[in-house]
Amino acid sequence: xxxxxxxxxxxxxxxxxxxxxxxxxxxxxxxxxxxxxxxxxxxxxxxxxxxxxxxxxxxxxxxxxxxxxxxxxx
Numbered sequence: 001x002x003x004x005x006x007x008x009x010x011x012x013x014x015x016x017x018x019x020x021x022x023x024x025x026x027x028x029x030x031x032x033x034x035x036x037x038x039x040x041x042x043x044x045x046x047x048x049x050x051x052x053x054x055x056x057x058x059x060x061x062x063x064x065x066x067x068x069x070x071x072x073x074x
Contacts, residue, residue, distance in 0.1 A: 005031045 005013060005028050013032040020028070043064070048054035 002027075010035060 002025075003016065005016075008016065008028075010032060013028050017026075017028045017032065045057055048057050
């Protein structure tokens with residue numbers, strides 16, 4: 001019996017999707033993506049072409065994560 005995804009919180013849907021990665025049923029992921037806010041910010045990165053670009057992207061990822069975590073605390 002499938003759980004009722006509509007009643008799950010986003011955190012519960014994420015946890016379910018992670019626990020059932022090998023399942024072919026992706027209904028939980030579809031619902032989670034449909035709940036995404038239209039005004040949420042999307043950042044797209046091109047694959048790095050050199051080790052230097054890879055390191056620069058890694059540093060940028062770290063900074064972006066730190067900024068988001070700082071917003072959650074504040």
